[in-house]
Each structure stands twice: as structure tokens, then as C-alpha cells.
Amino acid sequence: MNLTILGCYAATPRTFTNPTSQVLEIRNRLFLIDCGEGTQVQLRKNKIKFSAINHIFISHLHGDHFYGLIGLISTFNLLNRNNDLTVYGPTGIQEIIRLQLKLSNSWPQYGLHFVELSSTEPEVIFEDEKVMVKTIPLKHRVYTNGFLFLEKTKERKLNVAAVQEHAIEKCYFQNIKNGKDITLEDGRVIPNAALTFDPPAPKSYAFCSDTMYTETILPIIENTDILYHETTFLESEEALAEKTMHSTAKQAAMIAKKANCKQLILGHYSTRYDSIKLFQEEAKTIFENTVLGDDGATFEWQ
Structure with missing residues (x-):
């Protein structure tokens, strides 16, 4: 299982930071998770094949999580893509993308499909013989889901x-x-x-962004190998985190600890802070096995 973080900063693109997007590879399946501005540029920088991406998961309809989608869909068409593409996201994602394609007269030649989500309960939205993907209902200012990627048990x-x-x-x-x-x-x-x-134990990865602190997700992500959880603020701005329905580094660590996750990856940092190391320092007071996500960071789990 491999993870490449294309962007993991909050709000807006900056000279050296990018909004949320990442690529998860499990059993030769490549999944794009969120698609902020600049995603296709980051894909090129990280040498990820565009044609290998057949499934895109959008957590919510705030711009820093999907404004790069229309550009990527259009580029796929310019590259003469043949494979079908499926986009999973909140109700409304299809209307937004189809309107842009219609008004620009640039409907793709490949199959473009949408799976719109509206349930406030966890549900399976993708499954094949190797991988299952479930939603993780989150608490944010708009309808938001995280995604739980579960590798299926290999043959003996x-x-x-x-x-x-x-x-x-x-x-x-x-x-x-x-x-x-x-x-x-x-x-x-x-x-x-x-x-x-016995085959190797199946791996699991939970993506949680954006959300305020909520223990309702604990039963869904319990015993997950890797948890990526948003940490927009430090504890000193906890009141602001609650107001904007985001999380602090300490709160992310509390979720990882209570869910008995093996490792926590931090991300979605506010750029108000001088160093993202402050987030790791705060989280480690609660959950020791905490690492920093950053643009271009890669992780591999055997």
C-alpha cells in the first residue's frame, strides 16, 4: 500500500503549498482522493500515470477539495483517454462538472460516471475482488465524507x-x-x-478531512492501520476550530488513540503557523506514532 500526498494545506494554493489531494495505491489499484487546484501539476511532478486513475473520491464541495477536478477531466480528454472514469462525491458534483463541460463544449470522449452521495450513515461505494471503499460521515459546514479503504484478504x-x-x-x-x-x-x-x-494481514487506510472533532467515526475506523486526519489548527486556536468545524492536532491524535489506529498522518494545515512541526509536537503528546503529511511526501506499507 502506497500513499502519495499531492497537497495537504488548507484553503488556498500558495507558492510552495497545495490544497488537498492524494493518491492511494492498493493492490495495483490507484485511487485519487480529493482534487484541489493544481492536482494535475502535482501528478506530473510525482510521475503518476494519468491513465492509471479510474476512480476519484471527493470528500465535499469546498473549493480546496475539488476545484482541480474539471481541469483534470479535461486533460484526460486531451490525452485521448479510453478508460472510463468514475467520480464519487456529494450530491451536486455531477451538476457542477456537467455544466462546465456543457458550456465549454468539451464533453469527454471517454465514459464519465458519477456516484453521488447523500447518506449520513457509512456505506460501501466501491468494491471489487481486491479492495472495498466505505464512506466515513464527517461533521463539517457542508455535507462531508471521509473514505475508508479496505484491502481484502489475499488467498492463502x-x-x-x-x-x-x-x-x-x-x-x-x-x-x-x-x-x-x-x-x-x-x-x-x-x-x-x-x-x-496464512496470508499477510489486509491493510486499511482512513482519510478524514475536513471535520470537527467527532467520536461518531470511531466505530468505523477502529483498528485502522493508517489514519489521515485533518489538523487545521493547533490547540491554541481550539475555539476557532470549533467555530469553523475543523480539528486541532491534539484532537486528531485523540481520535487516532481512541480508534486504536497504528499510525496517524497529519494534514490540512492552516498556513498561519511558522512550522508544521508544531502540529506533530502537539499530536505526539497524545499519540506517539504521528507523522507529518506534506506536499510530495510518500509513504509505503508492506
Whole structure:
């Protein structure tokens, strides 16, 4: 599982900082999460193939999270894209994009699909044989979702020595890796556990931005491997965080600790502060395994 943060600062683009956007790769699936201004430039800088992105998840309709979307959709068309593209986002995202495409007479030649979200309960919005994506209802000034990416359990690993010991033919190997027991010609049943090794534990990633502190998300993200949680403010501006329905670094750390997450990544920083290290210092007083997200930062989990 790999994460590339294209932008993780609040509000507006600046000379050296970009608004929210990131790319998550799980099992050779590439997912774009939010699409602030400058996303396609950041994709190029980070050498991410445009054609590999088939699913885009938009958390909410504040500009710093989706104003780069229309430009990216248009560029896909200029690059003669053939693959279908699906955009998941709040009700209204389809109207916004379709109107821009209509008035600019630039409807793409590839298939463009929208999955509009309105539920205030978590729901599965994407699923294939390798990955599942669920919404994380958040509390912000407009309808907002985070997204939980869940890797599905891989098939079991064949114990070659055990299989050879029992002289099991290759035609049964896939059934064994699928978890089935094997009955030999003499009637003996060899349990699957004797023929395979456990697969690696499936990985999970939770993206939570923007939101005020809310413990309603704890059951959804409980035991998640990696949590990205917005930290627009420090504790000294907690009153402002509550007023604008954002979170502090300390509050993000409290969520990570109460949800029993393994690692916390911070982001969506207000640019009022001199150094983003202040956010990490504050969060670490609550949750030690806290790292800083930053534009261009990459993370890899085996």
C-alpha cells in the first residue's frame, strides 16, 4: 500500500503549498482522493500515470477539495483517454462538472460516471475482488465524507513441502489456496491449515478531512492501520476550530488513540503557523506514532 500526498494545506494554493489531494495505491489499484487546484501539476511532478486513475473520491464541495477536478477531466480528454472514469462525491458534483463541460463544449470522449452521495450513515461505494471503499460521515459546514479503504484478504500461501509430501496434484492447488481441505485417494482428509500458510494481514487506510472533532467515526475506523486526519489548527486556536468545524492536532491524535489506529498522518494545515512541526509536537503528546503529511511526501506499507 502506497500513499502519495499531492497537497495537504488548507484553503488556498500558495507558492510552495497545495490544497488537498492524494493518491492511494492498493493492490495495483490507484485511487485519487480529493482534487484541489493544481492536482494535475502535482501528478506530473510525482510521475503518476494519468491513465492509471479510474476512480476519484471527493470528500465535499469546498473549493480546496475539488476545484482541480474539471481541469483534470479535461486533460484526460486531451490525452485521448479510453478508460472510463468514475467520480464519487456529494450530491451536486455531477451538476457542477456537467455544466462546465456543457458550456465549454468539451464533453469527454471517454465514459464519465458519477456516484453521488447523500447518506449520513457509512456505506460501501466501491468494491471489487481486491479492495472495498466505505464512506466515513464527517461533521463539517457542508455535507462531508471521509473514505475508508479496505484491502481484502489475499488467498492463502501454498506450503509446497506439505503438498509434495502428500503427492497432491497441481490441479488442486487453486482450491487449496482458496482455503479448501483436500481428500486423498485413500480417503484421508488433509486440513487446509496443514497445506497452506496464512496470508499477510489486509491493510486499511482512513482519510478524514475536513471535520470537527467527532467520536461518531470511531466505530468505523477502529483498528485502522493508517489514519489521515485533518489538523487545521493547533490547540491554541481550539475555539476557532470549533467555530469553523475543523480539528486541532491534539484532537486528531485523540481520535487516532481512541480508534486504536497504528499510525496517524497529519494534514490540512492552516498556513498561519511558522512550522508544521508544531502540529506533530502537539499530536505526539497524545499519540506517539504521528507523522507529518506534506506536499510530495510518500509513504509505503508492506
